[in-house]
Amino acid sequence: MYTSILLQTAxxxxxxxxxxxxxxxxxxxxxxxxIGMLLMFIGLLLKWIKVKHVQTVGxxxxxxxxxxxxxxxxxxxxxxxxxxxxxxxxxxxxxLTTIITFAATGLTAKAVIRxxxxxxxxx
Amino acid sequence: MRELITSPLFSIMLxxxxxxxxxxxxxxxxxxALNPLLIAIALVIVMLKMLDIPLEIFNEGGDMINLxxxxxxxxxxxxMYEQVEILKKNxxxxxxxxxxxxxxxxxxxxxxxxAFGLDEALLASLLPKSVTTPIAVEVSVQHGGIASITIxxxxxxxxxxxxxxxxxxxxxKLEGCSVASGLAIGASxxxxxxxxxxxxxxxxxxxSGLAIGIMGIFTVLFSLFL
Numbered sequence: 001m002y003t004s005i006l007l008q009t010a011x012x013x014x015x016x017x018x019x020x021x022x023x024x025x026x027x028x029x030x031x032x033x034x035i036g037m038l039l040m041f042i043g044l045l046l047k048w049i050k051v052k053h054v055q056t057v058g059x060x061x062x063x064x065x066x067x068x069x070x071x072x073x074x075x076x077x078x079x080x081x082x083x084x085x086x087x088x089x090x091x092x093x094x095x096l097t098t099i100i101t102f103a104a105t106g107l108t109a110k111a112v113i114r115x116x117x118x119x120x121x122x123x
Numbered sequence: 124m125r126e127l128i129t130s131p132l133f134s135i136m137l138x139x140x141x142x143x144x145x146x147x148x149x150x151x152x153x154x155x156a157l158n159p160l161l162i163a164i165a166l167v168i169v170m171l172k173m174l175d176i177p178l179e180i181f182n183e184g185g186d187m188i189n190l191x192x193x194x195x196x197x198x199x200x201x202x203m204y205e206q207v208e209i210l211k212k213n214x215x216x217x218x219x220x221x222x223x224x225x226x227x228x229x230x231x232x233x234x235x236x237x238a239f240g241l242d243e244a245l246l247a248s249l250l251p252k253s254v255t256t257p258i259a260v261e262v263s264v265q266h267g268g269i270a271s272i273t274i275x276x277x278x279x280x281x282x283x284x285x286x287x288x289x290x291x292x293x294x295x296k297l298e299g300c301s302v303a304s305g306l307a308i309g310a311s312x313x314x315x316x317x318x319x320x321x322x323x324x325x326x327x328x329x330x331s332g333l334a335i336g337i338m339g340i341f342t343v344l345f346s347l348f349l
Binding site for chain 2 (some may be wrong): 009012013015016018019022028029030031032033034036037038039040041042044045051055057060061062063064065066067068069070071072073074075076077078079080082083086090091092093094095096097098099101102103104105106107108109110112113116120
């Protein structure tokens with residue numbers, strides 16, 4: 001059976017809404033959207049939700065994710081004044097640490113995957 | 124005329140127009156640095172200044188777009204589920220690499236801020252810059268940071284990640300390893316970087332989405348010890 005666009009939207013919004021609800025009950029800060037993502041993942045694993053129930057709207061949202069960040073990006077102009085004196089240093093910190101974090105994560109993942117494969121082959 | 128350009132409808136059309144323009148420039152030039160998101164943000168800011176539209180007015184429409192970010196994060200679970208076999212097979216590398224990433228991110232911000240002589244409030248504001256906005260703001264404020272600076276740092280990091288990710292994959296020779304590439308993008312530049320990872324490939328997108336959540340949780344945990 002085909003799940004209508006409206007119903008798909010309702011399922012996705014409902015999971016997000018539940019995520020936000022659970023987030024308010026937790027003692028530490030985990031955002032509602034991340035909890036909603038976990039709920040959706042668990043729902044899919046347990047087959048309560050099928051991919052086809054959210055596919056059309058899900059694909060639309062994922063393929064337009066970059067677009068959705070425009071207002072967030074535009075709102076930087078609000079804090080520009082606050083960081084006037086240090087903006088260049090802050091920019092450099094952001095650039096360097098992003099590259100360092102990327103490298104640390106990517107290279108660690110690659111090394112551990114290699115180790116794991118080597119270990120499996122020996123067994 | 125004034126009523127028209129200050130309506131939420133105009134903000135949304137402005138974003139769509141700017142993003143389409145950004146996409147067109149990106150396709151024509153084929154330069155990664157001319158990322159559609161980056162161009163769109165710049166174009167919208169220029170238009171707002173030219174038309175003298177205050178940010179609050181723009182945000183009446185902008186918030187409608189913002190509202191969809193939550194559901195977009197939720198549906199990241201779909202590619203994750205479709206790649207669940209790869210996820211199971213790589214669970215150890217995923218946890219180890221993201222943990223190392225979170226430590227490296229916090230450590231490198233700490234060292235660089237000290238090296239540049241930035242004050243404690245700025246340090247606290249920048250510390251969680253590689254994680255998703257809601258977690259970042261919380262961690263920042265708990266350590267005496269300023270929320271709006273944190274948001275700016277998170278956004279700059281995100282745009283940067285989306286722009287330089289393809290280049291970094293080549294530089295660090297991660298081309299053959301979609302799992303490592305995806306994790307690196309998600310851990311270093313959260314959901315904005317993930318928007319690029321989704322375009323690079325399905326495994327990259329799934330791993331990047333996963334890394335946002337794990338990175339956020341690790342950062343909250345590690346920051347408790349600071």
